[in-house]
Amino acid sequence: MEIPRTLVLTGHFPPEPGGVQTFTWELVRRLPADRLLVVAPAWAGAAEFDAGLPFPVVRRRGYLLFRGLRRLVARHRIDAGWITAAAPFAMYAPFVRAAGVGRLVGSTHGQELGWFRAAPTRAALRAAAGSFDALTHLCASTLPELEDALGGRTRLVRLAGAVDTGRFRPGLDGTAIRRRHALGTGPVVLSVARLVRRKGHDTLIRAWADVVRRRPDARLVIVGDGPMLRRLTELGDRTAPGSVTVTGPVSADDLPLYYAAADVFALPCRDDRRGLQTEGLGLSTLEASASGLPVVVGRSGGSPESLVDGRTGVLVDASRGPDELALALHRLLADPGRARALGAAGRRWTCAEWSWDGAADRLAALLRGSPLGAHDEREPHRPGTEPAWDSRIG
């Protein structure tokens, strides 16, 4: 895979967990290491993490705009740039250009929709968009709004995340996780996400009070870190005492085992702050499907494209309260055969449709300025809609 010498400017990079971090990491590690320079924020444990990487990472404290950019670009003979999250880092695009970077690609993750829905940030993003050769987007369903907001200022190309189906797979042993959190032998519902409001964990815990009334042996496990950690822990203790575990952050090694310990995955995301916060796609939903779990997902932004409603899981509207979610969870727990069938279809679907290698090839082509081939930007790939897909999912 050929790429020009590329500067990756990112505000989201491991070991910090999160969706843009996963997206950036899974793509960067597939690009030719000798052509890369990554500029990322400082983070606890970053020095140990970076020491094992085959490409250099420059860590910066706070925001990434810095005086040495021009020098760095010259010293590493950088030809191309990738700004991994347009909100807010698109603002750097004119400076990156001015530092001598010839070709520039930026990626959007759903948050940009919120930026476009408010006048000041909309103007700022529109102004910066012209500095990119291409901006990437995640989903077919959110493309029209993005196109409209950008008004043709740059080319829009689909580049969605994917899932590592070797790391997340059925058949792993979740016993140690069940023991660690004293989950017993009943069904476990799992949620994995940064703990921010739009992920809908509060609605999940409220729904859980209803679920556990009918299934007292069921347990809810919420994995992740974020500003809602304490509130959710308290809400769980108050609403459904003894049946909700909020773990806080877990290690990358343990994460697949949490999926293995579970029977159902739930991410009842919803638009928040009057549409200023919206879901881009949902990588943890893909991880759950790859692990063979049925998924229950809330409708927000591109989230409907992270499952096949009725085939790999159930799409709910979590913005109207917990009832629809509680019913979907209850039905899955009451019918393990159906739950297993949805999970198995999810596994086949993610293996057939969601490949990081394919995404990395697309990114490499964008950085080179080569044609993209099969799926061009005006006809975005719509997972699950190809005629061939039905036979692959079985």
Ligand SMILES: Nc1nc2c(ncn2[C@@H]2O[C@H](COP(=O)(O)OP(=O)(O)O[C@H]3O[C@H](CO)[C@@H](O)[C@H](O)[C@@H]3O)[C@@H](O)[C@H]2O)c(=O)[nH]1
């Ligand atoms: N190891 C570990 N990983 C975690 C933890 N909590 C979350 N993660 C990981 O963090 C990622 C969460 O990604 P998303 O579910 O996609 O949500 P996001 O952080 O809001 O990401 C944003 O960008 C994504 C990439 O484009 C979008 O898919 C997503 O919708 C959203 O816009 C997943 O890979 C999940 O496994 C944790 O405690 N530990």
